[in-house]
Amino acid sequence: MPLSFRPSQNIARLKESATLAVAAKARALKAQGIPVIDLGAGEPDFDTPAFIRLAATAAMDAGATRYTNTEGILPLREAIAADANQIQIQGAPVTAAEVVVSNGSKQSLYNACVCCFGPGDDVLIPIPSWTSYFEMVELARATAVPVHGDPANSLKVTADLLAAAATPATKGLMLNSPSNPTGAVYSREELSAILELAAARGWWVIADEIYLRIDYEGRAVSALEVATSRDNLIVINGVAKAYAMTGWRIGWSIAPAAVSKAMTNFQGHTTSNAAAVSQHAALAAIADRAQADEAVSHMVAAFRQRRDAVVHALSAFPAVRYVHPEGAFYVYINVDGFRGADDPGAAFAAAVLDEYQVAIVPGSAFGTPNWIRASYATTESVAVEGLTRIATCLTTPATESPR
Ligand SMILES: Cc1ncc(COP(=O)(O)O)c(C=O)c1O
Structure with a gap:
């Protein structure tokens, strides 16, 4: 008889990542050729600096x-x-x-x-x-x-x-x-x-x-x-x-x-x-502190510029509340009461993806369902467009949304 898998006590309480549902849907839309603005990512969009890649190659060659x-x-x-x-x-x-x-x-x-x-x-x-x-x-x-x-x-x-x-x-x-x-x-x-x-x-x-x-x-x-x-x-x-x-x-x-x-x-x-x-x-x-400092300050300057651009874009929507980002590359936005949903963050994530083609992460992933996270680890124009769509979705009544 085939053994049916019953998770052990070790992982019995492990929850599936709340980011997966949105990510899977975003992937499905992209596969259909729909251009999705993906602000879900938690990683820098830069390549690893060349001096680091070269050091790795040299180390490999050296055994x-x-x-x-x-x-x-x-x-x-x-x-x-x-x-x-x-x-x-x-x-x-x-x-x-x-x-x-x-x-x-x-x-x-x-x-x-x-x-x-x-x-x-x-x-x-x-x-x-x-x-x-x-x-x-x-x-x-x-x-x-x-x-x-x-x-x-x-x-x-x-x-x-x-x-x-x-x-x-x-x-x-x-x-x-x-x-x-x-x-x-x-x-x-x-x-x-x-x-x-x-x-x-x-x-x-x-x-x-x-x-x-x-x-x-x-x-x-x-x-x-x-x-x-x-x-x-x-x-x-x-x-x-x-x-x-x-x-x-x-x-x-x-x-x-x-x-x-x-x-x-x-x-x-x-x-x-x-x-x-x-x-x-x-x-x-x-x-290699000199080369690293140069590379890191270049990337941080780019993140700061995007942060400033995103905050500027949000300033056109005074009703939108968010945590002022002083570091990392995320904006955390309040979606309290969104369309009367029990989990406003999840409802907002589904709506902004369906209606505005923007992928973000619902706040339930971080223990706060009334919020959503958008990453600006992407180009400035994409980040600004994405945040503008998010703010528009948040401030537009459902009856007037694009779908
Ligand atoms: C707060 C925080 N800690 C740790 C990590 C994990 O980083 P690493 O890639 O070094 O495992 C992440 C990655 O998203 C993070 O956001």
């Missing part, structure tokens, strides 16, 4: 085709530590022993969740938040506790909001600045208050800083810079977003040596090392 240490090649871990020490860290400099390289920051986040949280633990997740935090915490068999951000403060949480949501079972929290999906950036003071609270309560802080360099007002600070102690801090970063290297799959954690050892052990039994050639590409990105 970087074999297993490496699980935690990554030493020169890369040293370069990551040196890069972290460029900022004003309080306390001892970061060392390579605190760095574990993984297959994308997503894996580092997951490794951190599995190693620090388990059954019986509550983990505070400020929402809206990047969709995978919930699933990672649940896969670690801990409980994800959503903490709503303040709509009057760019949907950010404060130390007080976190303290009010805490229980004796609280073991840690996830932080993300600049934020996906809002583009909001925590100020030094906001971050400092949260880190102080966490240190006082003995909570782990997993700080996801993947968008740190995509910062338009110069306000984004690393938790490494603000924390008075790193004993309870795990900082996650990677090359995907800032260096346009999503497909290379390189991320890392900077964590206390004991945590790094546990994460290495866990990774050693799951995936082992990240691809050797990708590690060498990342080494070029981190260590």
Whole structure:
């Protein structure tokens, strides 16, 4: 008798990605030859800078085709530590022993969740938040506790909001600045208050800083810079977003040596090392600071220009409320009450795709169904056209919509 698949307890609560339905529909429309403006993407539209690609080719030719240490090649871990020490860290400099390289920051986040949280633990997740935090915490068999951000403060949480949501079972929290999906950036003071609270309560802080360099007002600070102690801090970063290297799959954690050892052990039994050639590409990105800074500032300047253009386009629609994006490459738009739907974000995503051929991500993917996320990681004219259509759809009664 054929074995019928019943998902194990491990994945029983895993939800299908809320972005998939819209993405599948957008693909179907494109296949029919309908030109869809795709603002769903979460990745830079730039190619990986040439000097990084060349470094990868040279590394491959030189034999970087074999297993490496699980935690990554030493020169890369040293370069990551040196890069972290460029900022004003309080306390001892970061060392390579605190760095574990993984297959994308997503894996580092997951490794951190599995190693620090388990059954019986509550983990505070400020929402809206990047969709995978919930699933990672649940896969670690801990409980994800959503903490709503303040709509009057760019949907950010404060130390007080976190303290009010805490229980004796609280073991840690996830932080993300600049934020996906809002583009909001925590100020030094906001971050400092949260880190102080966490240190006082003995909570782990997993700080996801993947968008740190995509910062338009110069306000984004690393938790490494603000924390008075790193004993309870795990900082996650990677090359995907800032260096346009999503497909290379390189991320890392900077964590206390004991945590790094546990994460290495866990990774050693799951995936082992990240691809050797990708590690060498990342080494070029981190260590060749002059070329990297030039490439990154060029891309960030382009993102900033698009951000400005998109905000300018939205200014023609004063009724449209959105979080002012200070970093990353997303605009988070309020769609409260859209056509009276129970899930206004999902209803809006379906309508704007059907009627205006724009693909976006509904806010339910990020824990806030009254919002939608549009990415401007695309050309300026496409981003402006897409956002204009979104604002038009939002402010046009259903009876007057194109379909
Ligand atoms: C907030 C956030 N963290 C982590 C990731 C994962 O990045 P990586 O490609 O390094 O795994 C993403 C990607 O979308 C993200 O938006």
